[in-house]
Amino acid sequence: MEKKKKVLELKNISKSFPGVKALDEVSFSVEEGTVHVLVGENGAGKSTLIKIINGMYTADEGELYVFGKKVAMHSPRHMKELGIATIHQELNPVPDLTIAENIFLGRLPTRGPGIVAKKRMVEEAQKLVNDLGFSYDVKRVMRSLTVSDMQIIEIIKAISVNAKIIIMDEPTSSITEGEVAVLHEQIHRLKERGISIIYISHKLDELKQVGDQLTVLRDGKTISTHHIDELTTDEIITKMVGRKMDNVYPVKEAEIGEKLLEIKNLTQPNVFSNISFTLHRGEILGMSGLVGAGRTEVVRAIFGMDSYSSGEIIINGKSVEIKKVSDAIREGIIMLSEDRKLEGLVLIRSICENIGLPNLKRYRGFLLNKKREREDAQEMKEKLAIKTPTIGTEAQNLSGGNQQKVVIAKWLLQNPVVFIMDEPTRGIDVGAKYEIYKIMCDLAAQGAGVIMISSELPEIIGICDRTLVMAEGRITGEVTREDFSQERIMSFALGGKAVNDEK
Amino acid sequence: MMKSKENGKFNFGEIYNKFGIFLVFLLMFVIFSVWNQSFLSGMNVRNILRQIVVITIMACGEQLMIICGMIDLSASRVLACAGTLSAYTVLATGNLVAAILVGLGVALIFGAFNGIVIVTFDIPPFIATLASMMVAEGAIMTFTGGQNYSNLGAAFQFIGQGYIGPIPFPVFIMAFILLVTYYILSWTPIGRAMYAVGGNTAAARASGINVKFTKFFAAAYAGLMSGIAGIVLMSRMNSGQPAAAVSYEMDAITAVIIGGTSMSGGTGTVVNTIVGSMIIGIIKNFMNLQNINASLQKVVLGLLVMIAVILDIQVRKSRSKG
Numbered sequence: 001m002e003k004k005k006k007v008l009e010l011k012n013i014s015k016s017f018p019g020v021k022a023l024d025e026v027s028f029s030v031e032e033g034t035v036h037v038l039v040g041e042n043g044a045g046k047s048t049l050i051k052i053i054n055g056m057y058t059a060d061e062g063e064l065y066v067f068g069k070k071v072a073m074h075s076p077r078h079m080k081e082l083g084i085a086t087i088h089q090e091l092n093p094v095p096d097l098t099i100a101e102n103i104f105l106g107r108l109p110t111r112g113p114g115i116v117a118k119k120r121m122v123e124e125a126q127k128l129v130n131d132l133g134f135s136y137d138v139k140r141v142m143r144s145l146t147v148s149d150m151q152i153i154e155i156i157k158a159i160s161v162n163a164k165i166i167i168m169d170e171p172t173s174s175i176t177e178g179e180v181a182v183l184h185e186q187i188h189r190l191k192e193r194g195i196s197i198i199y200i201s202h203k204l205d206e207l208k209q210v211g212d213q214l215t216v217l218r219d220g221k222t223i224s225t226h227h228i229d230e231l232t233t234d235e236i237i238t239k240m241v242g243r244k245m246d247n248v249y250p251v252k253e254a255e256i257g258e259k260l261l262e263i264k265n266l267t268q269p270n271v272f273s274n275i276s277f278t279l280h281r282g283e284i285l286g287m288s289g290l291v292g293a294g295r296t297e298v299v300r301a302i303f304g305m306d307s308y309s310s311g312e313i314i315i316n317g318k319s320v321e322i323k324k325v326s327d328a329i330r331e332g333i334i335m336l337s338e339d340r341k342l343e344g345l346v347l348i349r350s351i352c353e354n355i356g357l358p359n360l361k362r363y364r365g366f367l368l369n370k371k372r373e374r375e376d377a378q379e380m381k382e383k384l385a386i387k388t389p390t391i392g393t394e395a396q397n398l399s400g401g402n403q404q405k406v407v408i409a410k411w412l413l414q415n416p417v418v419f420i421m422d423e424p425t426r427g428i429d430v431g432a433k434y435e436i437y438k439i440m441c442d443l444a445a446q447g448a449g450v451i452m453i454s455s456e457l458p459e460i461i462g463i464c465d466r467t468l469v470m471a472e473g474r475i476t477g478e479v480t481r482e483d484f485s486q487e488r489i490m491s492f493a494l495g496g497k498a499v500n501d502e503k
Numbered sequence: 504m505m506k507s508k509e510n511g512k513f514n515f516g517e518i519y520n521k522f523g524i525f526l527v528f529l530l531m532f533v534i535f536s537v538w539n540q541s542f543l544s545g546m547n548v549r550n551i552l553r554q555i556v557v558i559t560i561m562a563c564g565e566q567l568m569i570i571c572g573m574i575d576l577s578a579s580r581v582l583a584c585a586g587t588l589s590a591y592t593v594l595a596t597g598n599l600v601a602a603i604l605v606g607l608g609v610a611l612i613f614g615a616f617n618g619i620v621i622v623t624f625d626i627p628p629f630i631a632t633l634a635s636m637m638v639a640e641g642a643i644m645t646f647t648g649g650q651n652y653s654n655l656g657a658a659f660q661f662i663g664q665g666y667i668g669p670i671p672f673p674v675f676i677m678a679f680i681l682l683v684t685y686y687i688l689s690w691t692p693i694g695r696a697m698y699a700v701g702g703n704t705a706a707a708r709a710s711g712i713n714v715k716f717t718k719f720f721a722a723a724y725a726g727l728m729s730g731i732a733g734i735v736l737m738s739r740m741n742s743g744q745p746a747a748a749v750s751y752e753m754d755a756i757t758a759v760i761i762g763g764t765s766m767s768g769g770t771g772t773v774v775n776t777i778v779g780s781m782i783i784g785i786i787k788n789f790m791n792l793q794n795i796n797a798s799l800q801k802v803v804l805g806l807l808v809m810i811a812v813i814l815d816i817q818v819r820k821s822r823s824k825g
Contacts, residue, residue, distance in 0.1 A: 346702035370690075
């Protein structure tokens with residue numbers, strides 16, 4: 001393989017924050033037209049490194065070269081001018097504007113003062129999109145696109161301002177497998193145009209599909225850089241966590257017991273219809289499907305967050321009516337929301353208060369029993385190994401994995417009978433993932449039933465006893481552990497569509 | 504990086520957030536005392552205390568609203584409406600208990616009405632309370648025809664003018680209200696729920712918190728506070744005046760914000776609000792002592808609010824920075 005030009009080079013970069021060395025002599029380089037994957041556990045220093053590259057932070061020591069030139073001035077603006085763009089994990093498109101308007105946001109072409117040259121804008125945007133080999137109609141409203149499409153628009157926008165190096169921070173954390181494939185295909189196309197990409201992801205299985213090179217960060221140090229084919233996934237994990245992980249999934253020992261939860265013909269028009277399934281004690285039941293299949297909506301209805309128009313929820317043989325969250329909690333049904341920042345945590349309050357929130361009844365009295373609340377929080381902190389200096393720390397200061405543990409902690413105190421987890425491991429590193437799987441297994445061992453919604457088939461296959469598959473608001477299939485295969489589950493997940501096409 | 508954030512937080516923002524407001528108060532207090540000899544006299548201090556009572560009581564209501572991410576713009580008109588009706592009742596019946604019950608009842612109804620409108624129809628509190636502000640103002644003006652009710656009798660006057668020992672009676676009322684508000688916010692489940700609702704409504708709902716009831720409670724409490732403030736004020740003036748206390752809710756909101764409660768909800772303690780209210784109290788009093796006219800006083804207070812809000816934003820910025 002020919003030696004490619006280095007477009008970005010970091011030499012011995014160090015960065016400290018009061019009390020912690022976030023980056024310690026990190027060296028790292030990106031070659032033209034390649035995808036360089038950056039992996040590491042949460043807190044390994046990936047975000048700091050990115051922020052140094054895009055100019056948000058200034059390194060304490062070390063040198064940064066872009067296209068062979070040393071960068072002296074660090075500011076986000078300067079780095080942008082040099083051709084570095086960042087596609088953040090959470091996109092911020094203006095949903096009601098068109099693709100063209102989003103691409104030109106902040107620099108709309110004008111004719112005369114303050115008048116947008118709409119026609120020219122559309123033409124220019126369309127040309128840009130076509131030239132890059134995409135086929136979007138730029139007059140479409142952003143809202144009508146899928147998340148992966150929005151990411152691609154974001155990339156097009158970056159390229160339109162001459163970005164040569166694009167940093168993608170967990171681009172696939174919230175998109176489906178199908179969309180991931182689309183995104184990867186587009187990344188290939190960009191590479192051919194000489195654009196270089198720094199790609200951050202926690203999904204190890206996709207790295208091989210998309211990456212050329214890989215650098216592992218751990219505790220603020222570069223552990224090593226490899227050609228992507230040099231390492232197996234297991235070897236990558238070992239390097240990331242610094243110890244050998246024998247298994248990505250814990251061994252589940254719980255025996256499957258009697259019927260616990262029975263859902264009969266649950267229906268909400270235009271959202272989901274005739275959902276029926278059973279959950280047993282000691283069982284981990286998966287729910288697979290594409291994003292938008294209606295899985296989240298079903299469990300939200302069971303948890304009383306959204307309504308359902310007909311159907312029956314039976315727990316321990318007793319038919320129950322669930323109209324609001326507190327009804328579900330009373331029956332021992334609890335749910336870990338898909339979006340922990342949106343629905344899981346009150347970020348500006350302390351860990352202790354967050355853990356106490358659904359359990360306030362336990363502390364009731366003339367004076368709220370804060371001592372007991374603190375003891376509970378402390379116990380949970382130790383039990384789940386939540387990494388935080390104190391339980392008084394605000395939830396927003398924790399890493400993703402630890403935030404997720406706080407959300408789980410607050411629910412474990414309820415001694416749940418049915419624990420529904422909606423994408424519990426999204427955006428979380430391998431180590432923390434393992435711990436969350438472990439919690440699920442422990443719950444099952446205690447006789448609870450666990451429902452896990454996941455868009456990642458490997459984890460469904462790795463941890464579930466059985467999985468339901470949904471498509472277009474209906475259950476299209478059910479696969480038991482013995483029959484697990486990605487292809488089988490995927491075919492059911494696409495099944496809804498196939499049935500419709502036949503009509 | 505999670506760690507860096509924690510350690511990086513020992514900065515101006517965090518320190519200001521915790522103690523800054525006390526330091527500001529102390530500094531002002533010292534400067535004013537040195538500047539004007541009569542500032543620290545026993546009579547003036549009692550004056551200041553008497554003057555801040557009404558605003559502080561209202562601020563307690565506003566604080567609950569603001570913590571929940573709401574605001575009550577109707578407070579001063581509800582105050583006037585409830586206070587005047589209370590005065591009317593004492594004149595008409597001579598029954599002090601009835602007068603107080605009418606005042607509190609009317610205010611509570613307005614507060615509860617605000618709450619119901621906000622939670623049932625999901626109307627922004629700003630709009631809902633703006634509407635009920637007009638309703639309250641129009642209602643009391645219609646009822647009284649704009650007339651004042653004076654000479655309310657010794658018993659009613661005692662509420663706003665009486666003394667127990669050297670301490671004005673309304674100061675005891677204020678202290679009691681502060682204690683109750685502190686109790687609600689810090690030591691009850693509903694207080695916890697308020698912080699959660701204001702901090703992240705969706706997360707509170709997903710945790711089984713009754714968001715609607717929590718908001719309703721805060722709005723009703725704010726109404727009740729307006730009623731208490733109204734009775735105290737009308738008693739102090741010895742007159743039920745339907746046009747009194749114009750825009751007092753702005754002073755109350757100012758006190759809450761200067762105290763460091765964020766307008767975006769989810770934070771703030773009653774201790775800070777007392778200090779915020781006292782800061783406004785001593786500034787106003789000092790300006791009176793210096794013979795600064797009322798219009799100029801407004802300019803000063805307006806600037807003060809701006810500074811407080813800018814500080815609040817700075818603090819939040821410095822806290823969310825990595």
